[in-house]
Amino acid sequence: xxxxxxxxxxxxMPPMAKSLGRMSWNKTGSWRNVTPVIxxxxxxxxxxxxxxxxxLAVTCADPPEIILEYCKGCGVCAEECPVDAIVMRxxx
Ligand code: SF4
Ligand code: SF4
Numbered sequence: 231x232x233x234x235x236x237x238x239x240x241x242x243m244p245p246m247a248k249s250l251g252r253m254s255w256n257k258t259g260s261w262r263n264v265t266p267v268i269x270x271x272x273x274x275x276x277x278x279x280x281x282x283x284x285x286l287a288v289t290c291a292d293p294p295e296i297i298l299e300y301c302k303g304c305g306v307c308a309e310e311c312p313v314d315a316i317v318m319r320x321x322x
Pocket of ligand 2: 268272273274275276277278279280294310311312313314315316
């Protein structure tokens with residue numbers, strides 16, 4: 231069983247969220263040429279994808295969702311997912 235991220239305060243927030251926040255003009259979805267897709271049959275809602283996404287494109291919800299207009303397709307979420315529930319697909 232994967233340990234879940236606990237949010238107890240600002241110290242537990244993703245680094246980019248603390249420094250920048252998700253601003254309405256900071257939409258990086260047009261940069262993307264690969265798209266993360268969550269397999270909800272595998273997802274354990276550990277929230278590591280939310281914690282590591284540099285663009286706050288992952289919602290802090292159970293289960294998380296990826297807001298594609300903020301996702302630049304960097305693949306960090308797929309790398310960090312401990313159960314390989316995120317695959318990067320070619321295209322938008
Ligand atoms: S690929 Fe994943 S980590 Fe990268 S911006 Fe998109 S949702 Fe965030
Ligand atoms: S997609 Fe992976 S990293 Fe994200 S909440 Fe689900 S199991 Fe955790």
